[in-house]
Amino acid sequence: MTQYSTLAIHAGPGPDEATGALLTPIHQSTTFKQDGIGQDREFTYSRTGNPTVSALEERLGALENALPATAYATGMAATTTLFLSVLRAGDRVVVSDVVYGGTVRVLQQVLHSFGVEAEFVDTADLNQLADALRKPTRLLFLETPANPTLKLTDIEGAAKLAKAAGALVAVDNTFLTSALQQPLDLGADLVVYSTTKYIEGHNSTVGGALLTRDEELNERIRFVKGTAGTTQAPWESWLTLRGLKTLPLRLEKHSQNALHVAEYLEKHAQVAQVYYPYLPSFPQYELAQRQQSSGGGIVSFELNGGLEAGKQFLSGLKLFTLAENLGAVESLVTHPATMTHASVPVEQRRAAGIRDGLIRLSVGLEGEEDLIADLDWALKCVLGGVLS
Numbered sequence: 001m002t003q004y005s006t007l008a009i010h011a012g013p014g015p016d017e018a019t020g021a022l023l024t025p026i027h028q029s030t031t032f033k034q035d036g037i038g039q040d041r042e043f044t045y046s047r048t049g050n051p052t053v054s055a056l057e058e059r060l061g062a063l064e065n066a067l068p069a070t071a072y073a074t075g076m077a078a079t080t081t082l083f084l085s086v087l088r089a090g091d092r093v094v095v096s097d098v099v100y101g102g103t104v105r106v107l108q109q110v111l112h113s114f115g116v117e118a119e120f121v122d123t124a125d126l127n128q129l130a131d132a133l134r135k136p137t138r139l140l141f142l143e144t145p146a147n148p149t150l151k152l153t154d155i156e157g158a159a160k161l162a163k164a165a166g167a168l169v170a171v172d173n174t175f176l177t178s179a180l181q182q183p184l185d186l187g188a189d190l191v192v193y194s195t196t197k198y199i200e201g202h203n204s205t206v207g208g209a210l211l212t213r214d215e216e217l218n219e220r221i222r223f224v225k226g227t228a229g230t231t232q233a234p235w236e237s238w239l240t241l242r243g244l245k246t247l248p249l250r251l252e253k254h255s256q257n258a259l260h261v262a263e264y265l266e267k268h269a270q271v272a273q274v275y276y277p278y279l280p281s282f283p284q285y286e287l288a289q290r291q292q293s294s295g296g297g298i299v300s301f302e303l304n305g306g307l308e309a310g311k312q313f314l315s316g317l318k319l320f321t322l323a324e325n326l327g328a329v330e331s332l333v334t335h336p337a338t339m340t341h342a343s344v345p346v347e348q349r350r351a352a353g354i355r356d357g358l359i360r361l362s363v364g365l366e367g368e369e370d371l372i373a374d375l376d377w378a379l380k381c382v383l384g385g386v387l388s
């Protein structure tokens with residue numbers, strides 16, 4: 001079997017047949033000349049298919065031993081297309097309680113009015129999940145690790161429960177990607193990505209993808225994508241194809257830097273708690289070791305001193321940029337309570353472990369010592385010794 005890092009570079013179409021160009025050309029064309037009536041070629045119109053987008057779809061599929069993926073304009077376009085493809089009025093979805101904010105909004109503020117009911121449960125607790133699956137459920141939607149506390153769900157255990165209840169299982173695998181976690185091998189029916197994050201990896205595009213091994217499901221999804229027009233564009237697909245080539249290599253280094261950052265933070269007196277799945281102190285450390293092949297690039301931690309400490313810390317950082325994204329070469333920092341999760345009601349936020357002193361780092365590919373020096377300086381600012 002061909003290795004993952006080889007597939008990340010070579011899976012899909014090889015050099016261009018017409019010109020020999022090594023890389024897939026950017027087919028920036030709306031439409032395609034047809035040979036005659038009733039003799040449609042593979043590609044007819046770029047909403048339903050485009051050769052550059054298709055090259056990306058083939059490579060993404062090959063990485064998970066799945067059918068060619070479907071690629072989308074954004075991660076949320078992928079999630080929305082998934083919901084539109086498998087849900088009908090009256091259907092119920094069980095969702096991880098700590099999940100990407102956009103997923104909550106599309107369920108509660110868009111699909112709710114079409115008769116879709118969503119129940120948010122702590123899927124990290126399989127007993128709670130089993131209870132929630134007692135009512136008829138069409139879809140179980142998991143996110144693991146979950147943003148921002150990195151709480152894990154046991155995909156294999158959850159998928160067994162969902163199968164027994166007759167529900168489909170989808171996993172948002174954006175945080176780890178198939179380089180570090182393969183949900184389809186653990187029993188999931190569908191995998192969702194925001195390719196915006198690690199897959200493209202350079203803060204250059206927004207994009208999404210859906211994968212499955214089920215022909216019928218795939219056909220339905222491809223139809224809904226082509227009909228609703230949630231599809232990805234050729235230029236973004238080309239950039240994403242380029243990003244994919246270094247995905248395994250980048251994630252290895254992201255994980256290495258993140259582990260060192262997590263170990264550093266855990267020892268600091270100003271830090272109350274660190275969340276990183278590959279730290280032995282992480283409550284689900286064993287599950288992390290079993291389910292994912294390394295810790296990934298995200299580290300969250302709780303500062304002593306709440307919101308005020310958070311502000312001081314953020315103002316002291318130079319290398320970590322305050323911005324809403326993750327998964328790219330540049331290190332970024334967010335303050336979930338006032339940024340990514342600001343629209344989540346305070347009670348719900350607290351229940352999910354998102355307190356005012358919580359900071360989320362997307363650890364990039366800069367030099368590890370520089371990253372730690374940056375954090376060290378910012379933590380000194382919190383102590384008040386520098387700014388005041």
Ligand SMILES: *Cc1c(COP(=O)(O)O)cnc(C)c1O
Pocket residue numbers: 074075076077100102143147172174175193194195196197206207208
């Ligand atoms: C960013 C993100 C999304 C949404 O992706 P967009 O490309 O921003 O639409 C979905 N799930 C997770 C886990 C994300 O981090």
